[in-house]
Amino acid sequence: MIRNVVIGVLVAAVAGTGFWGYQEHKEKNAILINAENTYQRAFHDLSYQVDILQDKIGNTLAMNSRTSLSPALTDVWRITSEAQNDVGQLPLTLLPFNKTEEFLSDIGDFSYRTAVRDLEKEPLNDQEYARLESLYGQAGEIQKELRKVQYLVIKNNLRWMDVEMALASGKENADNTIIDGFETVEKTVSGYSEAQTGDPTHTSTKQENKNFQNLKGEVISKQEAIQKAKKYAKMTEPIEVKVVENGKGAKYGFYSISLVETKTNNEVDMDLTKIGGYPVWYINNRDIQNSKLDLNQASNKAVQFLKENDFESLDLFESAQYDHVGLFNFVTLQDGIRIYPDSVKIKIALDDGSVLGFSADDFFQSHKKRDIPQATLSAEEAKTKINQNVQIMEERKALIVNDLDQEVLCYEFLGTINQDTYRIFINANSGREEKVEKLKNSEPVYENIL
């Protein structure tokens, strides 16, 4: 009798475990499938977008009427961005897939630039037309390769989860149709990229501008760099110093210097350029417990620091307080014109007014003496280009980098519509509305609303 009961209990236990295991298995599968589906969706979406992209570029080539060309190019731009999004969702980061993404970005930039232009006044020139044709051809090649991969994926029921496993286990060389397929796509594209760089209308990616080519001065030694760093840090000896030179892949030469004040254990880190020893950035991350200075006093400290360190003619244009730190953003002022690309940011501690941080990355990349052309429009004329509903409160001249990566002289207007404030830039020569941005109101803390 007891034996039967024991057997019964055991049978029930085994059955229960089995059932539980089955449930677990089912759940795991469900999640795997879910993940797999996301990848599949992104992949098929990508190849669909590239299909459409190719068609649309083809359409623009055939278009004659300018009024239809602008919307079509805008559409190309939109689809490019969708395709880029899809690429981003695929587990390809460990594959060298950059060229394809850059190609998509190229099409995007080109179509955007041409679409926003008034094609009635400035139609596509021969060079641009030729570029459009070559982009069309390349899109066709990519489309062909992608379709091939897609076909194999569907036919052999290939799974992206396997690709991820293969990549994660480091067996890139293993035979994997999807990986091989994408490598072919990549090769196809990189075959074109060489030819493209010679094209004058080729938009450089932002990275290529970041070489600090405007810096002046002699190359400084490690010792000189340490001296300069100590001057910025204003620490008392003994100081523990560490200096490292930039890695081989850096786009410009710099020293990374770390200073630790032995007495207080405060640490200051900074990068100084090898040419001239200019500070690219500087961070002192000590704790600040209380505020003794107000934001206005702190801004004076920031101005003083800039003067001491030979940053000339800078104009404070934004300030903000975070707990016990004041953050200030300065831009160059040349002949009363704000040069927005030249920006320097400074953090001041509100307890003793010392400099906590400094960032002049943007400044050193773009700062130079500029020949700013005269404005052909008057401020009054520029004002007429602005939406009637905006009540203009402030105006000045400013130099900005527009959407097409060009420096343009503008009239800057600050204006309001009801409770919102807008910053509007009107090109001082063409009257084009270069940039309109709604300046943020303070955002409520959701924790308190919900």
Place this chain on the structure above:
Amino acid sequence: MKGISSKWKGVIATGLAVCCLAFSDIHASAFTSQVIQKGAVGDDVIELQARLQNIGYYHGKIDGVYGWGTYWALRNFQQSFGLPIDGLAGFTTKKKLADASNFNAKFVHTQIQKGNEFTYYGGVDIAKQIKPNTNKKNTKTTGKTSTNTKQATKGNQKTNTASNLPAGYSQNDIQLLANAVYGEARGEPYIGQVAVAAVILNRIDSPSFPNTISGVIFEPGAFTAVADGQIWLSPNERAKEAVIDAINGWDPSGNAEYYFNPATATSKWIWTRPQIKQIGKHIFCH
């Protein structure tokens, strides 16, 4: 306009010594000595907003953050009262404002602490200007946390300059970034954390990566913390500070788009990227 204002300053300055004691008694709750500048936060800003609203210049929320709405209100006030129009609440401006308006500090601070929606217009019964916050239960702690977090987030929004940021960042964006930074680099030195945040931001700018914060962070295989779920650990304040520094333009990575830990990296490909520098355990590269 300027001539009048400097004259005013002179009058005030000479009268200052005499009047100081008398005034401090009458305006017990009046401003501290600070010159209130755009971007400031705190009790003085609350008083500034409440007073400007009391005499009908400010129509926004009284939240203790000196933003654009407050700025225009103050400038309009300065214009009407013949003061120099600079958006700075210095001694003269504060005094003029204090004389022209009422400020019931207890009422205003109580409403803020309770999280109520309220206004403070003059000539209307203040009790009728409250819309109680019915959702909030733990009212005791809100006052404190609200000012703290507001200070942190306020700064982020203000970093949106005309030149360097593609778009504004919301609190949620910063939270997501802080999660990623904490998951990826919580054992790293502070500048290492700023650098990781900067890499994420550099990727958003780069043509080779998605154009959104979530796109970059959740790109499969891009970050180990995302793959193994460490991204969902609660980040500490330091990670958030690092993110805010990076958004404000600090980039210790030297414009890197990749980084890896040489001790644990499995991919051979990552070693082929041009290396910029090493911070802590991470090597940063283009």
